[in-house]
Amino acid sequence: MSVDISRVSFDPLKHYSRIVHQQGRVTLDADANEQTAVLLHYLRTVVADVLGPAAAPLGAPGFTVTRIARDPDRDLAIGAGRLYVDGVLVENDAPTTYLTQPEGYVDPETAPVPEGPALAYLRAWERDITVIQDPAIREIALGGHGPDTAARAKVVWQVALHAFGEQEDPGGAEATVWFRSWLDGLYAPRGLLAARALHEPEAPADACVTAPRARFRGPENQLYRVQIHTSGVGAFPGDDGRRVVRPRRRGAGRDLRPEAPQATFVWSRENASVALPVASVAGPVVTLASWGRDHRLGVDVGDLVELVDDATAVHAADEVPGTPPQRVHRVVAVDVPGRTVTLDADPGAGPPGGRPPLGVGGDPELHPYLRRWDHRPQGGAGALPVVLDTWIALEDGVEVRFGVPQDCGPAREGSGERAPGRFRRGDHWLVPARTVPGDVVWPQDEEGPAAVAPHGVVYHYAPLAYLPGGAGDPVPLVARFAPLPPAAG
Structure with missing residues (x-):
């Protein structure tokens, strides 16, 4: 998802400490957003300098990875608490598991818990949130279908697993060094x-x-x-x-x-901000919950669209993609009174002879939407x-x-x-x-x-635990820190 902004003006290399508003001047969205970015850059840099690339407080040691006694081979327990990754606060509000983590959408058939040695690691990034993902953002005093206001940025996290090959296993002592080297080389040269x-x-x-x-x-x-x-x-x-x-x-x-x-x-x-909420999907026919604000910010016959929801959006972060991306479809028919858009193919079918993408339906819990793209391929x-x-x-x-x-x-x-x-x-x-x-x-x-x-997305990583083969206990890899003692006097 993306948001309707004029531009991103923050540049850390300019070392601005704050935005100074002047009287009688126009204030832009970019100015307010840059002020937030300046402050976040400062705070996260301080935390990273003090705590290092990844650390958790002793009082709330988040993201501990342990075996589940009743099911040690099929799932892993993930503890509640906090973790600071590159200075970014990542929070897990309640105990969960690898398969049921709130924004993991893990398929046990395509991403099972490995039988052999593996590494459990955390992936975190910021995701743009609009009224499509969180209707509570909308101020209903402006009308039930009135204009939306500011969007939000949310820190999203996922616990992922990497299975080691026969000649690859670094062991628990070298797992962190191996992990950083693997990440550095995965997308090099960028x-x-x-x-x-x-x-x-x-x-x-x-x-x-x-x-x-x-x-x-x-x-x-x-x-x-x-x-x-x-x-x-x-x-x-x-x-x-x-x-x-x-x-x-x-x-x-x-x-x-x-x-x-x-x-x-x-x-x-439009910075990919033209998005229409979806009520249901039946083959190539998509029923919308509402149309865009005007014709320019809607869809018409011939436009290119992508059907996305929360599960497919967050799987774009996979280091080694396990599923293909959603297809980009052409709109072949539009029924304005019926609020339906007909695509050139069933979005859940996938390419001929290829692996289908994650299915996107009308599940309101996953906030499906149509996103418009403006390119025109041959x-x-x-x-x-x-x-x-x-x-x-x-x-x-x-x-x-x-x-x-x-x-x-x-x-x-x-x-x-x-x-x-x-x-x-x-x-x-x-x-x-x-x-x-x-x-x-x-x-x-x-x-x-x-x-x-690339200007984004910026991903932050932390190795959580080394998982030996079989049902061996995971070896923790995250540093823990105690709060500073109160100042004397």
């Missing part, structure tokens, strides 16, 4: 993105034709969101799109990253392939280019090929486009638009 609108166009082939000046030509300011839809690698120009990149070996150990298909992406001119529907080192036109003069770090090594030792960038599902970049300069707001370097890492 895929980058550059964006532009105002630039010198290439000279036309016909000398008698005058090329129009390249610039942003949209009628209003926009916040474009470019988001990775399928995890994988970027393809260099000339690849046939079916290339599968095999992982490299790092040092003396094995590189355990799976083979990666070509990544795909989608984009939205062939009618689906996501766009990630092609490296090539300017890709979005619309109205806005262009983006995927790339990899300049110091990235070769894909294979002794070869002249550059290693392709690795992109994770949910990675996204925000591109503010402004009508006054006719350009996008984007950092520059000596060569023009800079290639930057």
Whole structure:
């Protein structure tokens, strides 16, 4: 989910300590959001500097992992309490289990408790919440279907398990070191993105034709969101799109990253904030709970949409995706009085011959919604392939280019090929486009638009316990700390 904002202006490298409002000046949403970001950056940096990358208080030692006596092979107990990961407060309000954790949506068939040695770890991140996910946010004094107000950001956590291979098991003493190394290499080299609108166009082939000046030509300011839809690698120009990149070996150990298909992406001119709540799903027919605020922020025949709910949204965080992403569908019919939208295919069917995605239905507990994307792929529907080192036109003069770090090594030792960038599902970049300069707001370097890492999602990790094979007791890996004693006097 995303929110309707003008832009994100916070930059930790500028080291601003606070926002200073001036009298008689316009106050923007970006100013208030930056003030919150400045304060959170300070608080979380202090906590991380004091406590380290992961620590829990002795009085409320959250996320202890233990075996369940009645069912030691099928589930694990997760204790209630608090944990600070990279300075972020992560809270588990009540004891739970691996299979029943509130925002894990774990399928025991596809993600069972491993029989052999494994590592239990915590994954935490911030998720945007609107009135679709939490209707209590809406102020009913403005009307039952009146305007919504501010959105929220929520810290979401999941306990995940990684089963060690036969030659991979580091043992309890080295599990934390192994875990950090695994995470560092999982998405290396990280895929980058550059964006532009105002630039010198290439000279036309016909000398008698005058090329129009390249610039942003949209009628209003926009916040474009470019988001990775399928995890994988970027393809260099000339690849046939079916290339599968095999992982490299790092040092003396094995590189355990799976083979990666070509990544795909989608984009939205409204920061993917056009979302319509769903009441029910029957095959390709989706019944909406309500329409958008106006026609511009709704859906129409020909639009591209994705059917999402809480379970599918949080599974985008999987380090090694166990299920494919939801398909991007084209709207083929709209019944306004009946509040129905007909898609080009059943969203629960999945690709022909492939593994179906997590089913999305009309369960109100999972807050399903239709999210609109604004790209227009060839062939009618689906996501766009990630092609490296090539300017890709979005619309109205806005262009983006995927790339990899300049110091990235070769894909294979002794070869002249550059290693392709690795992109994770949910990675996204925000591109503010402004009508006054006719350009996008984007950092520059000596060569023009800079290639930057994804603006989000930022994930935080903590190793929780090493699980020996069989029914052995888990070995805790989280540091515990006692509160500071009261000051003397």
